[in-house]
Amino acid sequence: MNQNQISQIQLQIDRYFQLDVSGLISKSYPDVDQNSTAIGEYTTKEFLSLSNKIFNQFREELKGIYFKSLPHQYQFHNEYGGGDLNSDLTNFISFLESNRFPNLIVHMNRLIQYQAVNGFWEKTKRKYFRHSEENINIEKERVELVSKQLNESTDALKSLLKAIEEEKESLAQFTLVKRKELGEIESLLSSSRSHNSEITELHSSATSIFEKITALLDNSDIKRNESDVLYRESKDFLKEIEESLGAQKDAIVKQNKIFSELKLSFDHIESWGEEDGGECSKIKAIGKEAGQFL
Numbered sequence: 438m439n440q441n442q443i444s445q446i447q448l449q450i451d452r453y454f455q456l457d458v459s460g461l462i463s464k465s466y467p468d469v470d471q472n473s474t475a476i477g478e479y480t481t482k483e484f485l486s487l488s489n490k491i492f493n494q495f496r497e498e499l500k501g502i503y504f505k506s507l508p509h510q511y512q513f514h515n516e517y518g519g520g521d522l523n524s525d526l527t528n529f530i531s532f533l534e535s536n537r538f539p540n541l542i543v544h545m546n547r548l549i550q551y552q553a554v555n556g557f558w559e560k561t562k563r564k565y566f567r568h569s570e571e572n573i574n575i576e577k578e579r580v581e582l583v584s585k586q587l588n589e590s591t592d593a594l595k596s597l598l599k600a601i602e603e604e605k606e607s608l609a610q611f612t613l614v615k616r617k618e619l620g621e622i623e624s625l626l627s628s629s630r631s632h633n634s635e636i637t638e639l640h641s642s643a644t645s646i647f648e649k650i651t652a653l654l655d656n657s658d659i660k661r662n663e664s665d666v667l668y669r670e671s672k673d674f675l676k677e678i679e680e681s682l683g684a685q686k687d688a689i690v691k692q693n694k695i696f697s698e699l700k701l702s703f704d705h706i707e708s709w710g711e712e713d714g715g716e717c718s719k720i721k722a723i724g725k726e727a728g729q730f731l
Contacts, residue, residue, distance in 0.1 A: 438509035442523060447499055449526040453492045456533065459485055465536045477542035484538070484545075491548050495526075498557055507555055517547045525551075 438446075462481050469475045471482040479487065498504045512519030525544045532541035552558040 438505065438507060438522070442509045443499065443504065445523045446495070446526060449523065449530060450492055450496050450499065452530055453526075453533075454496075456530070458488060458533065461533060461536060462538075465538060476538045479542075487545065487549065488533075491545065491552065494552060494557055511551060511554070513547070513550055513554070515550075517543075517550050520547060522548075522551065 462476075462485055466475050466481050469481055472480055475481050476484045498507075507522075509523070510519070510521045525547050529541045529544040529548065532538070532544070549558060
């Protein structure tokens with residue numbers, strides 16, 4: 438690989454060692470037992486050990502000229518597929534930083550395969566570390582991981598205790614408020630009982646008044662029926678009077694007509710009665726008397 442590619446890989450290696458990997462693992466898996474599978478097919482302890490081993494060995498290889506002869510791109514023709522070294526390192530670290538551990542397993546396996554194929558996966562064979570030193574490093578990583586998990590658990594416990602205290606205080610305030618409300622309810626209950634007695638008295642009074650109103654209503658119905666009968670009788674009587682007055686009116690008109698005819702007759706007799714002496718005077722007198730009715 439060329440110098441530019443080597444510089445990019447060196448940048449990713451430095452980026453890895455700036456991370457608190459054990460802290461990131463503990464934050465994502467605070468309650469997971471070290472011997473339980475959690476990240477892909479690996480336990481948290483295995484993952485931390487393999488991850489550190491990958492980047493430690495790349496860092497050691499970068500110090501020698503042998504690294505220039507290593508391929509930047511690769512194709513394994515198996516389930517790991519192919520890729521390029523810078524992309525796998527970049528993706529591995531990006532997923533690690535964002536706590537997406539399951540996503541980085543494929544890149545980790547490919548990086549292990551790369552080192553195995555190119556002959557520097559086994560550190561004991563390359564004399565990077567003695568076997569005892571390797572065991573010490575593994576144990577150190579385990580202790581560091583356990584310590585970080587304990588810290589995360591302790592922080593979580595502190596947060597839980599704080600939340601419990603806050604809930605306890607909130608419950609105390611809630612109890613105080615409810616006791617106050619209970620006192621108000623008891624006071625209102627006494628007042629309500631007094632009001633209930635008043636309502637009962639008012640109901641009894643209203644019932645009595647209702648009965649009186651009902652009796653008056655029944656009596657008014659009787660009076661109304663009597664008034665209806667009287668109205669009908671009065672109406673019939675007025676009709677009879679109207680018919681009688683009509684008959685009287687017709688009789689009077691008829692009489693007036695007769696008297697008018699008589700008056701005309703007497704007026705005519707008067708004109709010639711002056712020539713007829715005493716008899717005419719008598720008739721004239723009778724005519725005047727009759728004319729008084731006109």
